[in-house]
Structure formats: C-alpha cells, structure tokens
Amino acid sequence: MPDVTILQVVPRLETGGSEQSTIEIAEALTRAGAKALVATEGGRLATALREAGGEIIPLPMASKNPLTILANARHLTRIVEERNVTLLHARSRAPAWSAYLAARRTQRPFVTTYHGAYSGRSRLKTLYNSVMARGDRVIANSRYTARLIESRHPVPPDHLHVIYRGFDxxxxxxxxxxxxxxxxxxxxxxxxxxxxxxxxxxxxxxxxxxxxxxxxxxxxxxxxxxxxxxxxxxxxxxxxxxxxxxxxxxxxxxxxxxxxxxxxxxxxxxxxxxxxxxxxxxxxxxxxxxxxxxxxxxxxxxxxxxxxxxxxxxxxxxxxxxxxxxxxxxxxxxxxxxxxxxxxxxxxxxxxxxxxxxxxxxxxxxFALHDMQRATLTVYDELLGTELAASFR
Incomplete structure (x- = not known):
C-alpha cells in the first residue's frame, strides 16, 4: 500500500465527541500503517493523541476570524505539500473552511464529519455552515443528522455516509x-x-x-x-x-x-x-x-x-x-x-x-469503537483507492 498521510483539523483537543473521534481515528490510521496529523490549538487531550500515534500541527484553528481562517488555509496548503498529505478531514466549521480551501488548492480529497445541528438563522450563517456539506464525502453521526444534511444541502446521496459514534x-x-x-x-x-x-x-x-x-x-x-x-x-x-x-x-x-x-x-x-x-x-x-x-x-x-x-x-x-x-x-x-x-x-x-x-x-x-474506526477508514479508501480498512487490526 502506498504511503498515506491523513490530516484531521479540529479547533481544540478538549473533551467532546469530535475531539475524541479525532484521537480514535488517529489510532486507527496508525494501526493501519498510515500517518495521522492533526492541526489544532491543542488541549488536555493532546497527550492522548500522541499516545495514539498522532502528530499535532499547532495552528489557531479555533478562531472564527476570517483573516485567521485564510491564514490557516495558507499554512495548511504548505503542510499538505511539504508532508505529502493525501486527504484532509474536518470536524468543525471554522477549521473546515481552512481545510476546504487548502484541499481545493492542492487538489486533495476533502472529508467532513457533521457532528452538530448547526442552526442557520441567516443567509450568512447558512453559508458558514455549508462547508460541512462540501466534502467529497460527508459523514453524518446519525440518521437524524443525515436527514438534516439532506434537507439543507445538495449532497449527492452516494457522498453521504452514516457512521455512528463508537466507543469502548x-x-x-x-x-x-x-x-x-x-x-x-x-x-x-x-x-x-x-x-x-x-x-x-x-x-x-x-x-x-x-x-x-x-x-x-x-x-x-x-x-x-x-x-x-x-x-x-x-x-x-x-x-x-x-x-x-x-x-x-x-x-x-x-x-x-x-x-x-x-x-x-x-x-x-x-x-x-x-x-x-x-x-x-x-x-x-x-x-x-x-x-x-x-x-x-x-x-x-x-x-x-x-x-x-x-x-x-x-x-x-x-x-x-x-x-x-x-x-x-x-x-x-x-x-x-x-x-x-x-x-x-x-x-x-x-x-x-x-x-x-x-x-x-x-x-x-x-456502537462498537472498532466498527466506527473501520467504517471511517473505508470512506478514506473510497476516495484514495487504498486498503486502510483491510490493514486495520
């Protein structure tokens, strides 16, 4: 299998479902023989990420400032090229915009996981939320979430995957x-x-x-x-x-x-x-x-x-x-x-x-953890033509 490097982006590594999933996927990637990078501001789960085999790329990913988002996009573009990143995976809106821009500039696949309901009370907020449905593949954490996505965004049915959160x-x-x-x-x-x-x-x-x-x-x-x-x-x-x-x-x-x-x-x-x-x-x-x-x-x-x-x-x-x-x-x-x-x-x-x-x-x-990990790796395989899920133990 060719070298695979996946870059996940998340605001911080504090407690929460998206943060824990970031670590769990980093662990699965490591066990499948791939490299796991995470662009984040860090936090109390940083040690857990490193123990899972992941590497932190420190960037101010929690900022919603448009200028910071654009600056992060430039940094991510450089990282993608220097580290030969094969796919970017976003789990939150502000860092997702940076990752989306970097993915399009470098022509890398872009995946999102829709973790929240993301209410849109204005056209601007709806546009801001829409990045979570712009992935080449969009992962919903429940059927309810998938229905929300379908009602709000023009996501092709074959691009939308329901993968429940897994845990031990x-x-x-x-x-x-x-x-x-x-x-x-x-x-x-x-x-x-x-x-x-x-x-x-x-x-x-x-x-x-x-x-x-x-x-x-x-x-x-x-x-x-x-x-x-x-x-x-x-x-x-x-x-x-x-x-x-x-x-x-x-x-x-x-x-x-x-x-x-x-x-x-x-x-x-x-x-x-x-x-x-x-x-x-x-x-x-x-x-x-x-x-x-x-x-x-x-x-x-x-x-x-x-x-x-x-x-x-x-x-x-x-x-x-x-x-x-x-x-x-x-x-x-x-x-x-x-x-x-x-x-x-x-x-x-x-x-x-x-x-x-x-x-x-x-x-x-x-809701077994290993099922969630394997299903996510399968999404990566679908875009990359790799065999990460088969290599995952």
Whole structure:
C-alpha cells in the first residue's frame, strides 16, 4: 500500500465527541500503517493523541476570524505539500473552511464529519455552515443528522455516509466494574439496600429536561407508583446557579425532598449506570447523537429517552417489540415520561435485568469503537483507492 498521510483539523483537543473521534481515528490510521496529523490549538487531550500515534500541527484553528481562517488555509496548503498529505478531514466549521480551501488548492480529497445541528438563522450563517456539506464525502453521526444534511444541502446521496459514534463498551461492562466503585456511589448518594435508582446523568441545563422529570416523579408519587425509588440528577450546574435554585425549589414544591437528589458531578459514570435500575434522557432539544442512552445500555441499564433528535435511534423502542431495550416517549411530556417510569418500576428485577442484557448487546453490536474506526477508514479508501480498512487490526 502506498504511503498515506491523513490530516484531521479540529479547533481544540478538549473533551467532546469530535475531539475524541479525532484521537480514535488517529489510532486507527496508525494501526493501519498510515500517518495521522492533526492541526489544532491543542488541549488536555493532546497527550492522548500522541499516545495514539498522532502528530499535532499547532495552528489557531479555533478562531472564527476570517483573516485567521485564510491564514490557516495558507499554512495548511504548505503542510499538505511539504508532508505529502493525501486527504484532509474536518470536524468543525471554522477549521473546515481552512481545510476546504487548502484541499481545493492542492487538489486533495476533502472529508467532513457533521457532528452538530448547526442552526442557520441567516443567509450568512447558512453559508458558514455549508462547508460541512462540501466534502467529497460527508459523514453524518446519525440518521437524524443525515436527514438534516439532506434537507439543507445538495449532497449527492452516494457522498453521504452514516457512521455512528463508537466507543469502548467494555468500560461500561458491569462485570468489569469493581463492587467498591458502586458501593462508593451508593454511600455518597445515600441509597439504601434494595432501593431502586432512576438516574438522569446530564449537566444541569434547561434543555436536558430535569423539570419534566421532577413533574413525572410528582405524578408517580401522587399515584402511589414511585415506591421507594429515588431519582438522581448527576451533573454539574456549570455556573447556572439560577437554574440549580429553580430545580431545588421545584423539588421542594412537589414534595420530593430526599426523593429527587441533586448529587453534582459524577466522575464514575460506568459505576453510576451499574448502580442505577433505570436511566432517563429527557432532552427537549435535538442532539445529533446522544451518547448517554448508549452508555446506559452498555452498562445493562434500561433507558427512557424522549423522541427528539437521534436519541430514539439508539434504543430498540418498547412499542410492542419483545426485544426492546428501552422506552421512547414524547418530548417535554411529563405525563408520558411518568407512564413509562411507572411501567418500568412495576417490572420484576429479573425482567429489568433481561432488558438490560438486550441493551448491552445493542450497544456492543451497533456502537462498537472498532466498527466506527473501520467504517471511517473505508470512506478514506473510497476516495484514495487504498486498503486502510483491510490493514486495520
């Protein structure tokens, strides 16, 4: 196979889906015998990128200043020529414009991954967003994202690929979670022996739907369907003190003090989902992927999600399906959420465990990291005529 050098561009290497995917593809390229370059401002994941075999090209890629974008394009053009880069892959809009210009100047293939919804409220913003659909191949991280792209941009169908985010499901395997980790959370959250836990693992921001979950818990308590279950909100307010105070007030007003618990940031989410009996993803705004619903299933924790964005794609819905792994309910509908919670909480623990086992299989078979890596390498092969996917181990 000829020498292959792939240049990915991303604003920074901080935490986030696009950043983690950048590292995972750099690792896959290295294992396939190719070179992996990343133009970025760097960040806390820089060491992880280097450990994966990638090389950082330091540039101010996070800047949205048009002059900086043009300057970055000139720098990337020089890098492409000097390092014999064979393909450029962009994951965010500002660096994508620089990479697009460099790719066209050097006549190299250009790939984009559409990670976000990218709302366009003006013609200028729509033009700015359009770079993410200008790739010779465009990767969507869900079918929902693919539909967004198709509705906004004239992308040829054979240029559009749906590749779900992949992740290491073994990190969430409950058989690999030491009991001490689960016990630590149980003690910290004040969970009694045998007490059922409904976990909403999400930062405290309004569109995550915490208020709907509080109202659903109030309805369940009024109906006598809540039993001894507690609802745990595991997430940081990230400075949204007014929203945190509003949640605390709503909990007290609903008579749910001690039942709905705000426990702050959780640094061991795999153990949290292992402890939980049910997970809730109550988002009211569309997300293009929705990792939390997959993490919960990987941990064997049945999940209830709202029918917005890509969340419903990740779950095998109840809807009369004997092989279901969770429930999909109407968005911003506390009554529908309460009904799903009541059904789930009424099930014997053995039945919930069986649903959880199906969820684990769903996560392993549809969202495995190596599948995402291989599918992305296949896109590169399609443009380059190489055999990276076949060389990937």
């Amino acid at each position: 499901t073994t990190a969430f395997d409950p058989d690999r979670i030491e009991p001490e980790r689960v016990d630590r959370l149980r003690d910290a959250w004040g969970i009694g022996p045998g007490q059922r836990v409904v976990l909403q693992a999400a930062r405290l921001t309004r569109w995550k739907g915490h208020l709907d979950t509080i109202e659903a818990a109030r309805l369940l308590k009024a109906q006598g369907s809540l039993g001894d279950a507690v609802v745990v909100f595991a997430g940081d307010s990230q400075g949204r003190d007014d929203y945190l105070a509003e949640l605390e007030a709503k909990i007290e007003e609903a008579g749910l003090g001690g039942i709905v618990r705000l426990v702050g940031h959780c640094d061991d989410i795999p153990a949290a989902f292992t402890l939980a009996d049910l997970a809730v993803v109550a988002s009211t705004r569309a997300e293009t992927f929705g990792r939390t619903s997959i993490e919960s299933q990987a941990a064997g924790c049945p999940v209830i999600v709202t029918d917005v964005g890509a969340a419903g794609e990740n779950v095998v819905a109840r809807d009369g399906n004997e092989s279901f792994t969770g429930w999909v309910v109407r968005t911003a509908d506390a009554g529908a959420l309460a009904a799903a919670l009541a059904e789930a909480l009424s099930l014997p623990r053995q039945t919930l465990d069986e649903i959880g086992q199906r969820g684990r299989r769903n996560a392993r078979t549809r």
